[in-house]
Amino acid sequence: MQETESGTDTKHNFISEMTGTEDRGYLTFTLGDEEYGIDILTVQEIRGYDSVTSIANMPDFIKGVINLRGIIVPIVDMRIKFNLGDVTYHEMTVVIVLNIADRVVGMVVDGVSDVISLSSEQIKEAPEFGAVLDTKYIKGLGVVDQRMLILIDIENLMSSKEMALVEQLA
Amino acid sequence: MSIDMKQFYAVFFEEVSEHLANMESLLLAIDIESPSLDDLNAVFRAAHSIKGGAGIFAFDDMTEVTHILETLLDKLRKQETVLTSEMIDAFLQAGDLLAEMKEAHQEDGEVDSAKVKALCKSLESLSAESGASSQSAESNAVPEIVDRQITFLTGEKEDIACLLRELAEFGELSYSSEMQDDSKKWSVTLTKASVSDDELTDCITFFTEPGSIIITRLEAKEETAFGLFTEESAHALIENDSFGFFDELPVKNSGAESETLPVPHLSSVSEAATADDPSKETEAYGFFSDETKKTEIKPLPETSLKKAPKSTQSSSESSSSIRVNTEKVDQLINQVGELVITQAMLTQISALLDPSEHEILLNRLTQLERNTRDLQESVMSIRMMPISFVFARFPRVVRDLSGKLHKKINLKMIGDETELDKGLVEKLADPLTHLIRNSIDHGIEMPEKRLAEGKEEAGTISLFAFYQGGNVVINVSDDGAGLNREKILAKAVERGLNVSDSMTDNEVFQLIFSAGFSTAEKVTDVSGRGVGMDVVKRNIIEMGGQVEIHSDLGLGSTISIRLPLTLAILDGMSIAVGDHIYIIPLTFISESLQPQPENIKTINGKGTVVKVRGEYISLLALHQLFNIETQVHQPSDGILVLLESNNKKTALLVDRLVGQQQVVLKSLETNFHAVPYISGATIMGDGRVALILDAVGLISAME
Numbered sequence: 001m002q003e004t005e006s007g008t009d010t011k012h013n014f015i016s017e018m019t020g021t022e023d024r025g026y027l028t029f030t031l032g033d034e035e036y037g038i039d040i041l042t043v044q045e046i047r048g049y050d051s052v053t054s055i056a057n058m059p060d061f062i063k064g065v066i067n068l069r070g071i072i073v074p075i076v077d078m079r080i081k082f083n084l085g086d087v088t089y090h091e092m093t094v095v096i097v098l099n100i101a102d103r104v105v106g107m108v109v110d111g112v113s114d115v116i117s118l119s120s121e122q123i124k125e126a127p128e129f130g131a132v133l134d135t136k137y138i139k140g141l142g143v144v145d146q147r148m149l150i151l152i153d154i155e156n157l158m159s160s161k162e163m164a165l166v167e168q169l170a
Numbered sequence: 171m172s173i174d175m176k177q178f179y180a181v182f183f184e185e186v187s188e189h190l191a192n193m194e195s196l197l198l199a200i201d202i203e204s205p206s207l208d209d210l211n212a213v214f215r216a217a218h219s220i221k222g223g224a225g226i227f228a229f230d231d232m233t234e235v236t237h238i239l240e241t242l243l244d245k246l247r248k249q250e251t252v253l254t255s256e257m258i259d260a261f262l263q264a265g266d267l268l269a270e271m272k273e274a275h276q277e278d279g280e281v282d283s284a285k286v287k288a289l290c291k292s293l294e295s296l297s298a299e300s301g302a303s304s305q306s307a308e309s310n311a312v313p314e315i316v317d318r319q320i321t322f323l324t325g326e327k328e329d330i331a332c333l334l335r336e337l338a339e340f341g342e343l344s345y346s347s348e349m350q351d352d353s354k355k356w357s358v359t360l361t362k363a364s365v366s367d368d369e370l371t372d373c374i375t376f377f378t379e380p381g382s383i384i385i386t387r388l389e390a391k392e393e394t395a396f397g398l399f400t401e402e403s404a405h406a407l408i409e410n411d412s413f414g415f416f417d418e419l420p421v422k423n424s425g426a427e428s429e430t431l432p433v434p435h436l437s438s439v440s441e442a443a444t445a446d447d448p449s450k451e452t453e454a455y456g457f458f459s460d461e462t463k464k465t466e467i468k469p470l471p472e473t474s475l476k477k478a479p480k481s482t483q484s485s486s487e488s489s490s491s492i493r494v495n496t497e498k499v500d501q502l503i504n505q506v507g508e509l510v511i512t513q514a515m516l517t518q519i520s521a522l523l524d525p526s527e528h529e530i531l532l533n534r535l536t537q538l539e540r541n542t543r544d545l546q547e548s549v550m551s552i553r554m555m556p557i558s559f560v561f562a563r564f565p566r567v568v569r570d571l572s573g574k575l576h577k578k579i580n581l582k583m584i585g586d587e588t589e590l591d592k593g594l595v596e597k598l599a600d601p602l603t604h605l606i607r608n609s610i611d612h613g614i615e616m617p618e619k620r621l622a623e624g625k626e627e628a629g630t631i632s633l634f635a636f637y638q639g640g641n642v643v644i645n646v647s648d649d650g651a652g653l654n655r656e657k658i659l660a661k662a663v664e665r666g667l668n669v670s671d672s673m674t675d676n677e678v679f680q681l682i683f684s685a686g687f688s689t690a691e692k693v694t695d696v697s698g699r700g701v702g703m704d705v706v707k708r709n710i711i712e713m714g715g716q717v718e719i720h721s722d723l724g725l726g727s728t729i730s731i732r733l734p735l736t737l738a739i740l741d742g743m744s745i746a747v748g749d750h751i752y753i754i755p756l757t758f759i760s761e762s763l764q765p766q767p768e769n770i771k772t773i774n775g776k777g778t779v780v781k782v783r784g785e786y787i788s789l790l791a792l793h794q795l796f797n798i799e800t801q802v803h804q805p806s807d808g809i810l811v812l813l814e815s816n817n818k819k820t821a822l823l824v825d826r827l828v829g830q831q832q833v834v835l836k837s838l839e840t841n842f843h844a845v846p847y848i849s850g851a852t853i854m855g856d857g858r859v860a861l862i863l864d865a866v867g868l869i870s871a872m873e
Contacts (some may be wrong), residue, residue: 070508
């Protein structure tokens with residue numbers, strides 16, 4: 001018991017070093033029953049799901065491309081990708097448009113909740129999950145009141161091979 | 171701090187490129203027989219500006235080369251020596267070398283020092299030769315030979331060695347006994363110098379403070395010392411030295427210059443200039459006797475007049491354009507594109523309204539449409555560049571190559587103000603260079619042969635750019651031998667290509683664009699390897715253009731390149747498959763047809779072919795390739811679009827044709843990655859994205 005605690009402590013310090021001691025803003029969204037958080041600075045805008053042009057022979061979670069004020073932006077559906085939530089498209093379907101490393105990508109989620117601020121103390125190390133989301137894409141768990149947020153390292157996730165959004169070098 | 175310097179580096183490098191390009195075009199335009207003094211001056215100024223800039227940033231190698239270059243140029247512009255074609259060659263080489271150095275500094279590379287030395291040597295030897303020749307030509311060039319005493323009022327000797335060397339070139343130089351360090355005043359005597367006072371002051375003020383010298387004429391009867399044209403020569407210095415980094419200088423300069431224009435003002439300006447050096451004031455100022463004033467001042471207005479228009483011209487040029495990051499321009503174009511789409515949507519919606527009830531709204535919408543269209547046109551024109559940016563390099567190419575091949579060639583360039591998209595202009599350089607090299611090597615015959623055939627000794631290559639519809643056409647013509655149909659056919663048979671005697675001339679000529687095809691009997695280092703023409707064609711097609719050849723045996727040939735005005739817009743045919751709309755670039759569509767069931771044949775295991783006028787063309791069903799659900803399964807129910815590229819054909823089965831339209835090309839790769847069989851995307855009138863099919867990819871998909 002003692003050991004585990006000290007172990008968490010070092011990890012905790014590690015996380016606070018990584019994220020800095022200041023509070024950070026996170027945009028929270030839901031996928032199925034789970035609540036997720038991403039760094040607010042990666043979010044460009046939030047918009048409805050509308051007129052997506054599909055691209056042939058792509059993985060099913062890549063819904064296609066949209067015209068975002070003259071820019072062609074790919075849309076991925078996280079619900080399909082992670083097998084969560086109801087995959088239906090209607091007027092309330094939300095797309096979070098991210099701007100990561102000068103690339104713009106939209107992701108479909110079940111719903112956007114709010115923006116919250118988390119201090120490093122509120123971020124705990126993530127335990128080993130099931131297979132839904134690889135731990136390497138999880139920054140940690142944020143705890144606010146009774147809610148628990150899964151904080152995603154969205155930059156790594158979106159540029160990962162499995163998202164198939166970026167051309168992978170052999 | 172170092173970052174700050176880097177910023178200036180970029181400006182300097184850009185300026186160097188401009189100066190070099192300017193220098194090259196001037197050099198190529200110079201008539202060797204009677205070079206215009208203005209041109210020589212301009213070349214000198216370009217070299218001098220580079221030298222100045224290089225000096226500031228301590229690019230010593232560039233300073234060295236430009237200095238030597240400048241020395242020779244200076245002699246030329248002072249008409250001390252006669253321009254020869256060797257000099258032009260050397261100057262051009264120096265320009266190349268400087269460009270290399272610039273790149274080396276830019277990318278931390280290195281320049282072959284042996285090359286630098288060789289060039290410096292050749293320039294110096296030219297300079298020395300010219301020195302010798304100038305002495306023989308001295309008598310008729312500059313008749314005035316005067317002895318002068320030059321007194322220096324400062325003790326600064328940093329550049330004195332250089333200065334003395336320069337002075338020694340004017341005539342015999344002897345040091346006077348007054349040369350003492352403590353008095354900080356010393357003088358030299360220059361005898362038998364064949365320079366005018368202006369030139370001498372020019373030269374001296376280059377090395378030292380303008381106010382710190384006094385030139386005295388040593389004449390037999392009286393010693394008329396004349397005041398220095400301090401202000402004026404300072405102008406010359408400033409003008410030469412303004413690298414464009416310091417905007418204030420030329421402004422101040424021109425202001426001061428206009429002030430010196432009226433004669434009476436000069437003395438006051440000169441007075442002001444001399445006033446800050448009391449020791450000089452007493453010595454120099456007293457010499458302004460009425461008589462000498464007149465004689466001295468005379469040349470001044472002339473020179474200032476000559477210089478004034480130039481400085482105003484350059485300043486107006488610099489104010490007439492601004493450098494903008496292309497990203498910003500592209501962003502602007504995107505935003506305007508978006509506006510156009512929004513406007514189109516509004517128009518679409520307004521069509522549902524009752525015209526009598528909403529008359530005012532509809533009127534305003536029409537106005538909005540007109541305004542947006544105007545705005546779009548203006549914005550698109552920002553990206554447009556005159557084609558002269560590419561053409562400018564060709565005089566050099568022609569000059570170098572024709573010299574190498576001992577041919578006589580004139581280059582004519584017409585319509586170089588024709589504008590097209592910046593991206594296209596840059597991509598055009600390689601194909602056009604290749605075509606011109608080809609014309610020089612294969613097209614134009616040797617002078618003897620031309621004379622024997624009753625043609626003019628010098629061949630002509632003309633570049634002709636003009637607008638035709640929504641396209642820019644660039645013709646590369648020569649009056650050389652023309653293409654030999656028989657020879658091409660024979661070569662094609664030899665290479666096992668599928669040809670027949672019944673082919674039209676155009677079809678035969680298109681063969682020269684096949685990879686590895688060359689009818690040249692021997693391979694030269696210029697061309698003849700058969701690599702190139704296929705690349706030319708591929709490049710042009712990638713730009714969305716077409717290449718055509720017209721040729722008459724013995725009379726010459728013309729290669730026409732037809733390009734869309736901009737890379738960003740292409741003519742497309744929109745087609746539908748199921749619920750999807752795709753765009754096919756019109757340049758690849760040879761025809762569309764509704765096939766008869768009996769013309770469709772299935773080849774076991776090899777797919778389907780369609781018979782079109784006796785030719786069997788393989789058939790590709792787009793809905794199968796893209797896994798799209800559609801009602802059309804039989805080719806005879808849909809439409810076949812015949813795609814053609816590189817003499818290969820494919821029949822693409824689609825549900826129906828929607829219409830022909832111009833589309834704005836967008837890259838998928840900006841935020842996504844390349845997709846097989848898709849070359850890009852565009853935004854349709856309703857704001858949706860439509861994908862543009864990669865016709866070349868589709869054609870090769872069948873192989």
